[in-house]
Amino acid sequence: MNSDAPRPSPRAIASLLVLSCIVGLNTVDRNMLGLLLPQIQQEIHISDMMLGVLMGPAFMIVYSVCSLPIAWLADRTSRRGIIVCGLTFWSLVTAATGFAQNLVQLLAARIGLGMGEASNMAPASALIGDTFGGRYRVLAMAVFAAGGPVAIMICYPIIGRITAEQGWRAAYAFMGLAGLGVATLTLLIVRESRVDPAHGKAGTPVATQAASGIWRATRQVAGTPGFALLCLASVMVSVNFGAMLAWLPSFMVRLRGLDTATTGALLGTYKGLVGVAGSIAGGLIVTGLMRFDQRWLAWAPMLFCLGIIPAELMLLFADAPSWWHIGLAADTLLMSAITPCLFALLLSLLDSGLRATGVALYLLIFNLVGQSIGPLAVGMINDQLSAAWGTAALRSSLLIAPLSAAAGAALLLALAARLDTSQAAPG
Template identity: 30%
Template sequence: MAGVPAAAAGPGATNARPGARAWVVLGVLTFVYVLNFLDRQLLSILAKPIQDDLGVTDGQLGLIGGLYFAMFYCILAIPVGWLADRTNRVKVLAFSCGLWSAATAACGMASSYPQLALARMAVGVGEAGGVPPSYAIITDYFPPGTRGTALGLFNLGPPIGAAMGVAFGASVAAAYSWRMAFLWVGVVGVLTAVGVWCFIREPRKGGLDPAPAQPSSPAAATGAAPGFVDTCRNFFANPVLRNMALACGATQFVTYAMLNFTVLLLMREKGMTLEDVAVWYALVFGLGSAAGMFASGRLIDRLARRSRTAYAYLPAAGLVLAIPFFLGFVSAGSWQLALLFLVLPTGLNYFYLSPAVTLVQEEVRPDQRVLSGALLLLVMNLIGLGFGPTYLGMASDFFRATHPDNSLQMAFYTLVPFYLLAIGWFLLLARSIRRQLAQQEASP
């Protein structure tokens, strides 16, 4: 039986199944996400040659990979999300992809640290319109009950992009220069943006959603589009959405700090070469994080049917299991042993993303999905992307005076309390979900 197109299904089409077009769109959007993260990972993979060429410190690398990038990426995602909810989300995505790809190419032409910093800020401006529109487009191509799996597959973009960034970036840098890696990725991204603009069809907003039993707000009752301020206020007033965003932010503090400095740790303090990075680290990160993304998406589709608290307990369990292996990775005396320990944390650290995106997309109205997804990214990326790499880079500079040979290793040890903070916040999220369920059962 053919799948029901998202653009044709009406409200209440709870039995609709994704058709071939939905899977093609998912594949294209995932490739765009791969390029998004491939570019982001290039800076950390090529940190050593960039340091050697431009003479930047760990702290400066942390700033351009963290706070400077996040200021534009997170904040601009809010007005871009609001615009996308009211216009064509596909066109917004395509324009954004073209912009960040051109800025990526500009990174390869930077001849000083200020020029590189400005180019990275421009990348952040473009990437602000990448992920939130994709979340909403996928949600409108896939009906409830399949969205966790679809978004889990979409969230394979970061691990695939990071793994490709490792393999491609390290190989090109070893054979040519770090600049060529940025230039080539930028060109591919611009061509992809043109393809998205020309060939992806905008789905109807809410076309596969079940009809609500009763309006959840005055705007919903009248059919009026919710205002920007109302959507923001409702997001942060909802304890489930607020705690999910904060728990993800604490988790991303760890994951983005690791993403930006793991290769530098392996090369500078554990003896790995660029050629080794291109093969072995690419395999470990790509396979480990992809398995974590996909497994969590499949698991949340199953577990959330039994209890919505699975949206909180699944990420918390992943982080608890990751901690001892993370410590093994940091303390290992060789890069081979370090990579062996890194396999499980690489997957378990990402058990939060698919549950978080699925919960937010199903908790809000269809015409609030892009902005709500942008608000989720604002909180978790401003905390995680903005401060995780920045903190770790500065911590490494701090430890250099007393531990000149292993300052990054000492800095990595200080990430353990942030693991514990993230676990605690997911437990608070579970309590908020239980309270919400109790209130719904008590209401007439």
């Protein structure tokens, strides 16, 4: 670890907080469909399999494919400009989703949302990686990742209340307007600042010269030691994350007997408050452990994956409310702690001039495979089992989540064994 990294400036910290708000909107806008499913199904009749398509492949394929060229552009132009344009576009699409009248229009809205949100994660992660160095980078990624849980904590109860009083269409309009406001804030506050001397200085760095074309840059990233194994591990984490995030609201309604407003408040509290605690605590713990061995950046998420397995089994199968509440809290805490570890590890493996492209390629694999498979697989299995098992079919369908967590833990252990301390040291 580079202990000589400069202390972040107030402007850098302010920019980080705004970027955290943006990733929060990104998280809520893509996942609020799962919260609003019961109301949408009452008005637009859609099978569980097609809902899985809407929540998974319809969004993720477009999101993942578009992320790579956008990120390549972000490595060569203004990352802030791309983030602002993308946020503006997807906020307009979010507002327009409230006007959908049928499955085709919902599908078009999900595709448009995927195109817009592709502009965020890779450029924002690269901007943070350039601005924050050494030990500050893990903490910065933890704050960035905390934006998702914070936004869920704030927005899900509001969305649930708006839906109960004015319908699901008004909830989409509200989130669209909120996104346009944050886009304006981004223009006023966020600045690009690079602590890496190899990026943005006089003369062209080796990494940037080598990455003059998008396919050459992609090949360079794919050949980075440890990158492929990290992607495989992350796919398993993504299957778990996608399945639970997409279908947990329906699970609460169908099997726990909660209404949409109550579900929104419950998940807002757990996924928000507990999620923030998990993200920040995970960043702090791993930052401390990395003083002894850099491989804790892989060992820690491996242990978190192992802890997710009993937590999700408790959430799905416990009858007593106190026990499944504990399972929900533990699952949220551990999953939130994994995210900053994986992104900090990824950034530590990549050269500065390839960071946005590398994050985009990582997200292409993470989302296209993982978060497409998760929601779709649960929907397909549930359609097959529901005739015989009724609403209880969803509980068995969601077992794909703890199984994928177990596979992710095994792959992260293998990755840690292949890393050396110099390779895993973020600089």
